[in-house]
Amino acid sequence: MALVEARQLTKVFRRPDKPPGLAGALRHLATRRYVEKVAVDHVDLSIEAGEAVAYVGPNGAGKSTTVKLLSGILQPTSGEVRIGGLVPQDDRMAVAHRIGVLFGQRTQLWWDLPVADSLAVLRDLYGVDEGTYRKRLKRFDEVLGLDDLMAVTGRKLSLGQRMRADLAAALVHGPEVVYLDEPTIGLDLSVKDRVREFFRELRDEGTTVMLTSHDLADIEGFCRRLVIIDEGRIVFDGDLEAVKDEFARDRILHVHTETRVDPDRVRAVLPGAVVAAGESPLWHSIRFDRFAITAGQAVAAVTGIAAVVDFRIDEPGIEDVIRRVYSGELRLAAETDAETDSEPDVEGSGEPDAVVTAP
């Protein structure tokens, strides 16, 4: 069994449908109407020990709600979660020792206590021995510059300082599973780099990490697996590099030549490339499939036609793929099949095959 297991996990929020104003409030008292929001919709998710998983989706997709369900903060409407075989909603204390949660938008530090006291309370709550605690604090200080913050009360921390202290609070008990929900929001670039390095160390030590972020730089180079949620449903679950290879194949060479270049001559030597005018008559942009044409071949092709003054190459990014999934341009193969094919998939193993297709 995987370390983190969600089966058909569903959360429906119900909120009062109150017309505005006093009259509306009175009418609501009489009629009591509610609107329902399915925030997480029959999510199946298995995370093996030691995996680093990126969990991304547009605003309101259901990411934070999933994290709250997986950590036992919220009760599911239906479906279930197991962490190491335990149900977090039922075995709160046992599971709390095994997981760490960081919400970038919310603090778990005590507002009126200095950071040192907040961390000490957590140390005692989790029963961390003094030697281990000191070692962890030293490490947090090395990566997060924690010492400077220890005497500052929660309410006086800037956003970036608060995030660093909150990270320490989430990890003080050495959890084996860590959920990081927007962990670099509001951090300046140098702190972001340090925090990302820290995450890589955690992963390399075997900690299981689920990372939610709108900043895809948090994800690239850190998570091998990408899960995309949209409107509460998982629309993609697979290997991040494989997605890039499949759907972010193009590179663009922007090239500045000494004399004008006839685009047809470039097309003739680079079959399949798309040649367009650049920012000035002496600049061209050449889009090519990086698996069919190497960057060297593309540059050499232009050099054979005119002297090259300058060039740069734009690499494909996961941003572009994710943007296309969000916009509906790319969809899960399984979804497409379901719409066009009513036959059950008799051979299907039930495992997501990590395929996205253009509709």
Ligand SMILES: Nc1ncnc2c1ncn2[C@@H]1O[C@H](COP(=O)(O)OP(=O)(O)OP(=O)(O)O)[C@@H](O)[C@H]1O
């Ligand atoms: N306590 C709540 N009561 C009612 N609706 C809620 C509650 N919490 C979340 N929702 C709704 O559930 C949906 C999913 O919210 P959630 O916070 O999980 O999204 P998210 O993917 O984390 O979004 P973001 O990227 O903006 O943080 C949203 O429509 C949100 O308004």
